[in-house]
Amino acid sequence: MGAAASAQGDDAWALYRRGMEERAAGRLDAAIAMLDRALQRRPDFPEALCAGAYILQMRGHAAGALAFYERALTLQPDDAVAWFNRGGLLMAAGRAEDALQSLERACALQPDNAGFHCNRGGALFDLGQLAEASEAFERAATLDPGLAKARLNLGNALMRLGFYHDAREAYLRAIAIEPVYALAYCGLGIVSKELGLFDDAMRAFDQALAFDPNSEEARSNKGCLQLLLGDFASGWEGYEYRWTKGKRPVPVSSARFNLGAPESLAGRKILIVNDHGLGDTIQFFRYVALLARAGAQVTFAGPRKMRRLLASAGAPVVWRDECDLSGDFDAVLAISSLPRACGTRLDNIPAETPYLFAEPDRHAVWRGRLCGEGLKVGLCWRGNVDFRVDPRRSIPPEALTPLAGLEGARLFSLQKGARAEELPPELARKVENLGEEPDSGPYAFIDTAAMMTELDLIVTCDTSIAHLAGALGRPVWVALRHIAEWRWLDGREDSPWYPKMRLFRCARGDDWAEPLGRMAGQIRKAWALQ
Incomplete structure (x- = not known):
């Protein structure tokens, strides 16, 4: 290397170190500026590429971050942290299979890194490889006994496998490590419910909500437990948070319908949106038919393949594709929210059958x-x-x-x-x-x-x-x-x-x-x- 190239390389390293200082101080724009200058002087600079990729990743620029990681790994394929970060980026993009390959490379390079094994377990979990995921979480927990997330994830995998007692123990150990851990208390509540320990489950959900009042997972699971126990008045409220973040088809609706007073429904324009599986659609379509017969102008946005069956109810319903939520309506709500909107309790479930018929x-x-x-x-x-x-x-x-x-x-x-x-x-x-x-x-x-x-x-x-x-x-x-x-x-x-x-x-x-x-x-x- 000539003297000019050596000086340019030293200058690139100096700019890289300044960029890392700016990143550590939270000044990300300044950090990017320094890293860009470092890469101008030395385009094949894997450390600067990885640092830039991480900042892009933090800012939600997934495509740019991925390109930077892949360029860096071409130059330095034994960079375990880059493989790990690339895996996390792919996981967030829903590419669990590609993420697993990256995370396995990271684990092979640093086999004693608990965090790497924990994220590898997450990719396996998303792929439905639950037994392998539980082994990865166990490995992470063994490598770092203080890693509460590994115990939480182990509990999630064991619960899916049906090993409820072992899952409960994993959640309890996560809580012992991190006493203020809403997710672990939520998991404890779910598995306690599966074991029939309903009082323990309710206490766990309440504790989760005490730590995180906005936890939709805790609210929805507590609501489902209340419904299971017949407390419909409370349960429907929690059930409104049953969708994972980003999957809610329509906002929570304040609409209320009195099926016993048809005059209050006449002419009301209501859009009902399908939200869960076909069994839910069949179970709750009774409300769609009742509202339409009471005089409401009901539009149902649901699966086209269900239209002929549901039309057998004979109710005057306007049909449209389930993705079409356009138009002006007095109320818009999910079909599974209709029991709440209609004030359903155990003693007034509209259970007259049949309400569907064979052709x-x-x-x-x-x-x-x-x-x-x-x-x-x-x-x-x-x-x-x-x-x-x-x-x-x-x-x-x-x-x-x-x-x-x-x-x-x-x-x-x-x-x-x-x-x-x-x-x-x-x-x-x-x-x-x-x-x-x-x-x-x-x-x-x-x-x-x-x-x-x-x-x-x-x-x-x-x-x-x-x-x-x-x-x-x-x-x-x-x-x-x-x-x-x-x-x-x-x-x-x-x-x-x-x-x-x-x-x-x-x-x-x-x-x-x-x-x-x-x-x-x-x-x-x-x-x-x-």
């Missing part, structure tokens, strides 16, 4: 397809398998085996995407699979609703099939975990939402064999089967 022509087709003697039972055992939606509501196929012994019964699969090999052999031989034809068109549940009308009983897990059967007024038996979702309340064998529904809960945790065996016994008794 006559489709009913005629399936009447012919399902004709014949014997008790006709429809089966659905699997809901959404996305770990964020709680796939543990699904019934393990082997638990359905007792139904195979129902002599004189015909079993029909209502399971979308069912595969014969996923059922136990003795059951697979008995279940009639109706092929790929049902609901293969652009509209959901049209054929399923028609099939249900010809069935004597529907046996299902907690999924949209349960709500559809209930809305059609069909006899439906639902298998639930010991502590189920709030809408099934606690300990009840009936549902105030659907009069012809019966609930069969696991006696302990996820012991599915017990309620399915009980179902089989009660089917034999009710229909005098062998």
Whole structure:
């Protein structure tokens, strides 16, 4: 290197150090100016590129930050901190798989860095690799016993895996490390609820809110617990915070509707927006129909594929795409907010069924397809398998085996995407699979609703099939975990939402064999089967 190049390099380092001093002092504009000058003198300066990338990252300029990190890592591929920061940037952008690759490089370069392993666990968690995520969080907690975040994240992963007692211990250890930790108290509340420790759960949510009164997670989970316990007056208020930040479709509405006074609703222009899964849409569409029949001018922004089924309610509703929120309305609110807006309590749930109906022509087709003697039972055992939606509501196929012994019964699969090999052999031989034809068109549940009308009983897990059967007024038996979702309340064998529904809960945790065996016994008794 010549003397001029050496002097230029020294000058670049001096500018870099001044830039870092400015960054440490919080003067980011001055820091960027110094780093830019350093890079003008030495374009292949990985330390300055990384420092500039970090400032861009802090300021939300993700694309520029990513370009800087990638240039720096081309020049200096063994920079663990750059790989770590790049991973964090990709995580924030929702690119968990790419983030994991960066974080694994960081961990390989600095295997004893607890923070690196903790973030690697976060990427694994987002990818649904929960067992691997829990191992990464354990490693982080072992490397740094004072890292409360690692214990918190470990609790989150263990809870998703269903290891509730271990998850509870992880949250308690996080709190022991950091006593003022709202997120850990919120996690403790959720897992305590799953364990049936409702008083402990309520105290944990209250403590979380004492530390962070604006915690939407604590407010929504406390609201769900109150709903589970039948306290609808308080529960609906917390339930309004059920969306993660940035996912709320419409603001919280102050609108209130008196279904008992139609004159107060006549002419009111109301936009109702779909907000959750198809089961929620079916359950709460009863309110849409009631408001429209009471004289309100109701527009429903919902999934196009649900339109034909919901139109069977016969209510005068204007339909539009769920992304179209334009126009002037007296009230705009999410469909799942309608029970709150209508002042719903346990003793006044509008539970008249059926409020949805099978289409006559489709009913005629399936009447012919399902004709014949014997008790006709429809089966659905699997809901959404996305770990964020709680796939543990699904019934393990082997638990359905007792139904195979129902002599004189015909079993029909209502399971979308069912595969014969996923059922136990003795059951697979008995279940009639109706092929790929049902609901293969652009509209959901049209054929399923028609099939249900010809069935004597529907046996299902907690999924949209349960709500559809209930809305059609069909006899439906639902298998639930010991502590189920709030809408099934606690300990009840009936549902105030659907009069012809019966609930069969696991006696302990996820012991599915017990309620399915009980179902089989009660089917034999009710229909005098062998």
